Amino acid sequence: MPNGAEQADAMQAAGWRRTGEVEFAAELSGWNQAREPLAAAMGAAMAALLRYWVGATSAAEASSLDPARVAALTEVLADRWCSQSFPDWYAQADDELTPTAPAE
Numbered sequence: 268m269p270n271g272a273e274q275a276d277a278m279q280a281a282g283w284r285r286t287g288e289v290e291f292a293a294e295l296s297g298w299n300q301a302r303e304p305l306a307a308a309m310g311a312a313m314a315a316l317l318r319y320w321v322g323a324t325s326a327a328e329a330s331s332l333d334p335a336r337v338a339a340l341t342e343v344l345a346d347r348w349c350s351q352s353f354p355d356w357y358a359q360a361d362d363e364l365t366p367t368a369p370a371e
Contacts, residue, residue, distance in 0.1 A: 269357045274311035281307030288359050316343065 268274070271289030282304045283291035293304045323329035329337075 268308075268312045269360060270311070270315055271357070272360050274314055277307055277311050283307065289357050 268289060271278070271291065275285055278291050279285065283293045286292045291308075293301075295301055295304070323332055
């Protein structure tokens with residue numbers, strides 16, 4: 268993951284072993300051991316987006332959100348992440364997924 272170096276502590280705490288600058292491996296004896304490592308990896312991969320999360324889980328909540336924060340999330344997701352192609356694998360840190368600071 269391109270932000271793997273920033274997420275190393277969380278990944279290692281969940282059982283991942285660092286194998287490169289931004290690469291990790293986990294040795295499991297079966298799929299029943301994968302829940303915690305996979306949850307940590309998913310959280311680490313989404314860490315750059317979490318500061319943009321606006322918290323709306325319903326239409327009623329969404330209608331009361333700050334329009335500037337909604338616009339920032341829309342820009343990050345639609346205009347940056349969803350409109351580009353990215354490598355399937357990162358072997359070194361990459362800033363192409365780092366969004367700009369959220370609107371205040």
